[in-house]
Amino acid sequence: AQSVTQLGSHVSVSEGALVLLRCNYSSSVPPYLFWYVQYPNQGLQLLLKYTTGATLVKGINGFEAEFKKSETSFHLTKPSAHMSDAAEYFCAVNAGGTSYGKLTFGQGTILTVHP
Amino acid sequence: EAGVTQFPSHSVIEKGQTVTLRCDPISGHDNLYWYRRVMGKEIKFLLHFVKESKQDESGMPNNRFLAERTGGTYSTLKVQPAELEDSGVYFCASSQEGGYTEAFFGQGTRLTVV
Numbered sequence: 272a273q274s275v276t277q278l279g280s281h282v283s284v285s286e287g288a289l290v291l292l293r294c295n296y297s298s299s300v301p302p303y304l305f306w307y308v309q310y311p312n313q314g315l316q317l318l319l320k321y322t323t324g325a326t327l328v329k330g331i332n333g334f335e336a337e338f339k340k341s342e343t344s345f346h347l348t349k350p351s352a353h354m355s356d357a358a359e360y361f362c363a364v365n366a367g368g369t370s371y372g373k374l375t376f377g378q379g380t381i382l383t384v385h386p
Numbered sequence: 387e388a389g390v391t392q393f394p395s396h397s398v399i400e401k402g403q404t405v406t407l408r409c410d411p412i413s414g415h416d417n418l419y420w421y422r423r424v425m426g427k428e429i430k431f432l433l434h435f436v437k438e439s440k441q442d443e444s445g446m447p448n449n450r451f452l453a454e455r456t457g458g459t460y461s462t463l464k465v466q467p468a469e470l471e472d473s474g475v476y477f478c479a480s481s482q483e484g485g486y487t488e489a490f491f492g493q494g495t496r497l498t499v500v
Contacts, residue, residue, distance in 0.1 A: 275428075307491075312493070313493060314389070314390065314477070314490075314491040314492050314493040314494060315477065315479075315491035316491070317488055317489075317490075320488070361429065372417050372419045372434065372479055372480075372481045372489035373419065373431055373434055373442065374429075374431065374489070375431070376421075376428045376429040376430070377428060378427065378428045379428065379429075
């Protein structure tokens with residue numbers, strides 16, 4: 272069985288500061304890992320995903336994440352926060368189904384960006 | 387191209403009533419998923435359709451929940467009778483068939499049972 276833990280339900284940063292959202296997972300099989308973002312009154316949008324290959328994955332809006340198997344982590348980073356990054360972020364792992372769609376999610380992290 | 391659409395966006399019903407949520411996937415997407423997020427908790431998988439067939443319904447909480455996808459297009463999720471603990475946001479997602487493809491999510495339906 273898979274599980275995902277997001278450390279910190281709320282993260283607050285200043286505009287221009289580094290964004291670091293933490294995600295640790297457990298999986299009995301090689302995982303596929305995802306970060307989704309939900310802006311207010313919108314659906315979940317895929318930021319980036321790791322399947323195989325390069326462990327540093329780049330996504331949309333300047334975000335990236337690094338898969339570290341030894342640490343079972345998939346932390347999300349962005350060098351410089353923008354006000355428009357304020358949203359809720361979800362880390363997820365593929366739950367072993369036959370497509371990307373069956374996912375196990377973390378509890379979410381609300382990112383607040385201060386001017 | 388239209389995204390995944392869910393109706394209604396909000397629903398408030400009394401305990402014991404019936405509610406039906408609808409999801410229209412992206413055209414041509416054979417995979418359709420339902421998820422639920424109860425307040426303060428993580429988003430949890432409910433079930434997975436491939437076309438009109440239920441591929442995996444391991445996440446359905448109990449027999450008060452009935453999902454259908456007649457004709458392999460839109461899907462409905464009926465809750466009958468609704469209980470207070472059914473309150474939450476219900477998400478639908480769809481993806482193409484064949485291998486590993488991205489799942490696209492709808493905006494969700496916020497269900498409140500009072």
